[in-house]
Each structure stands twice: as C-alpha cells, then as structure tokens.
Amino acid sequence: MIQLIFFLAIGVLLFASLFFLARRNPRSEGSSSALIEARQALVALQAGLLPVELVKRIFAKEDWEYVRAEAPATVRDMFKQERKKVALLWVEQVRTQIHSLRRFHRGAARSYAKLNPKTEMELALSFAGLLMACRALQTAIYVAGPYAAPQMVASMANAASRACKVSEECLAFLNAAQLGVLNGPSAGQATL
Amino acid sequence: MNTATRRMDVEHAVEDLRHRTLSEIPRSLDRLIYLASMRDYNTGFYYHDGLASRFTQDVACEALADCHREAFNQLVSCSLRELVAQMEEYINSTHTSPRSFVTAWRKLEPYRVAVPVETDPVVAHFLFSSFKIALAVLEARLRSAQVEPVA
Numbered sequence: 001m002i003q004l005i006f007f008l009a010i011g012v013l014l015f016a017s018l019f020f021l022a023r024r025n026p027r028s029e030g031s032s033s034a035l036i037e038a039r040q041a042l043v044a045l046q047a048g049l050l051p052v053e054l055v056k057r058i059f060a061k062e063d064w065e066y067v068r069a070e071a072p073a074t075v076r077d078m079f080k081q082e083r084k085k086v087a088l089l090w091v092e093q094v095r096t097q098i099h100s101l102r103r104f105h106r107g108a109a110r111s112y113a114k115l116n117p118k119t120e121m122e123l124a125l126s127f128a129g130l131l132m133a134c135r136a137l138q139t140a141i142y143v144a145g146p147y148a149a150p151q152m153v154a155s156m157a158n159a160a161s162r163a164c165k166v167s168e169e170c171l172a173f174l175n176a177a178q179l180g181v182l183n184g185p186s187a188g189q190a191t192l
Numbered sequence: 193m194n195t196a197t198r199r200m201d202v203e204h205a206v207e208d209l210r211h212r213t214l215s216e217i218p219r220s221l222d223r224l225i226y227l228a229s230m231r232d233y234n235t236g237f238y239y240h241d242g243l244a245s246r247f248t249q250d251v252a253c254e255a256l257a258d259c260h261r262e263a264f265n266q267l268v269s270c271s272l273r274e275l276v277a278q279m280e281e282y283i284n285s286t287h288t289s290p291r292s293f294v295t296a297w298r299k300l301e302p303y304r305v306a307v308p309v310e311t312d313p314v315v316a317h318f319l320f321s322s323f324k325i326a327l328a329v330l331e332a333r334l335r336s337a338q339v340e341p342v343a
Contacts, residue, residue, distance in 0.1 A: 072332050
C-alpha cells in the first residue's frame with residue numbers, strides 16, 4: 001500500500017512537471033518568435049535606423065542654418081520642435097530595438113548560436129553601454145534640442161552598428177528561407 | 193521561374209522603366225508622386241500596363257516598387273533647401289496657384305500616402321516632418337511676397 005502511494009506520488013509529480021513545462025512562456029529559450037523578433041530588430045536597426053545618411057540628415061545642421069537664414073521666427077520655432085520630435089523618436093526606436101536584441105542574446109541565442117563567453121560578455125557590455133548612451137542622448141536632446149550632442153549621436157550610431165554586426169554573425173545561421181518556414185506559409189509571398 | 197531569373201527580369205524591367213518613363217521625370221519628388229499613383233490603395237500592388245505587357249504583371253509590380261523605394265530614399269536624403277526647391281518647381285509644373293497648393297497640401301497632407309510599404313516609421317516621420325517645414329517656408333515666402341510694396 002505504501003509502495004502504491006509512493007509510485008502514485010511520483011506519477012503526480014511527473015505529470016505536474018510536464019504540465020508546467022508545456023505551459024512555459026512561448027518566448028523562452030529556443031522559441032521561433034524570439035528569433036524572428038531579433039531578426040526584425042536587426043533589420044530595423046541596420047536598414048532603417050542606423051544608415052549613416054539617415055543619421056546625418058536627421059541631425060543635419062545645414063537644415064537649421066537654412067531655416068535660420070530664410071524663414072521667420074515662427075517657422076524657426078516649428079523647425080526646432082519638429083526636428084526635436086524626430087530626433088527623440090529616432091533615439092527611442094534605436095533603444096527599443098537594442099532592447100529586443102539584448103533580450104534575445106540573454107535568452108534564446110545560447111540555444112542557437114555558438115557564442116563563446118568572451119563574445120557574450122562583450123555583447124552584454126556593449127548593449128548595456130548603448131542603452132545608457134540612449135538615455136543620456138534622450139536627456140540631452142530633450143533639454144537642449146537635436147543639435148546638443150552631435151559627437152554623442154555619431155559615437156552611439158557607430159557603437160550600435162558594431163553591436164549589430166556581432167549580433168548578425170550570431171544570427172547568420174538563420175537565413176531568409178528558414179525565416180520563411182518560421183513565419184509560416186505567408187512569409188514566402190512576394191513583397192511590394 | 194526561379195528566384196535568380198525573376199530577379200534578372202525585375203532588373204530589366206527597372207532599367208526599362210528608368211529609360212522610358214522616369215528619365216522624363218527629373219525630380220525625385222515628382223517621381224515619388226508618380227510611382228505612388230501607380231499603386232492600388234486597396235491592394236498595395238502597382239500597375240503599369242506598358243511594363244506588364246513587356247514583362248509580366250508580377251515583374252512590373254516589383255520593378256515599380258523598387259523604383260518607388262529608390263525615389264523615396266533619394267527624397268529622404270535631400271537637404272531641406274533641396275526639398276523646398278523641388279516643391280517650388282513641382283508647384284510651377286502643376287500650374288496651380290502656389291497659395292492654393294500650399295493650403296491644400298497643409299490640410300490634406302497627400303505626401304502621407306506616397307510612402308512605399310514597409311518604410312521604417314521613423315524615416316517616414318522624418319520625411320513628413322520635412323514636408324511640413326518646407327510648406328511653412330514656402331508659405332512664409334508667399335506671405336512676404338504679398339506684403340512687399342509694388343515698385
């Protein structure tokens with residue numbers, strides 16, 4: 001009788017652990033959504049937010065000099081407000097995407113990419129540094145406008161590009177075809 | 193059709209479009225508006241009968257989308273001075289009164305529907321913001337021209 005209770009208890013424990021394993025967070029290690037999110041963050045950073053031409057244009061002082069020379073005070077004020085909004089949005093988006101990449105590297109990357117501890121440590125440090133730089137830049141832009149810290153903008157964009165490159169190497173095994181499989185049948189359709 | 197062959201067809205269609213049509217449209221603003229007008233708002237697909245007859249509908253659609261993205265990127269990389277100049281020339285080419293044009297564009301913001309799909313929201317926001325500023329510069333110019341005494 002005692003043996004029966006003992007084996008029943010083990011059975012219940014096994015069942016419970018299976019139940020909790022099945023209910024685990026879908027973003028846990030190895031989930032395809034974490035990979036897709038990381039890939040999307042990389043694409044958003046490399047193709048959308050970090051190209052040098054775009055960064056130069058958003059923070060181009062020549063636009064301000066043009067408006068200062070050609071337009072009345074109301075337009076000058078509007079220009080400063082508009083560029084400040086765009087600059088803050090840019091920093092916020094960079095920060096969000098860096099967060100996504102960091103989340104991936106903290107969790108799922110280990111199960112897919114063969115990262116050595118040194119690279120992992122370097123990435124962790126650069127993500128932490130980038131997130132702090134984003135906060136500092138947001139504060140500088142908020143207080144003093146989009147032209148407050150051009151050096152900071154340039155160095156942050158460069159550091160983010162470098163981190164993306166390392167991250168991209170970790171994700172290199174995930175080519176477009178595999179992403180298509182992970183995304184489901186609709187991912188293979190032609191884009192416009 | 194495999195991917196490489198299809199890509200080559202698209203490249204040929206892009207060249208054809210550049211050579212026959214886009215070479216006649218010198219400014220990137222005009223090209224952006226023209227190419228956006230080739231897109232069906234309900235489906236997001238681009239249509240060009242001439243190009244589709246020389247290639248296929250799918251290839252024509254992809255070539256138009258490529259050229260649309262290219263025109264968009266060219267406009268984004270323009271300085272504010274260049275954007276204002278392009279808008280002035282565009283207004284002249286439409287033969288409408290500059291005042292009516294500026295008022296209509298400020299109210300309707302037609303440039304918002306001219307961006308290619310899958311454009312990064314920050315990049316799109318930057319261009320919209322530049323259009324807004326350019327319109328304000330043009331409006332200020334029109335106002336100052338109106339108050340200047342006639343010689």
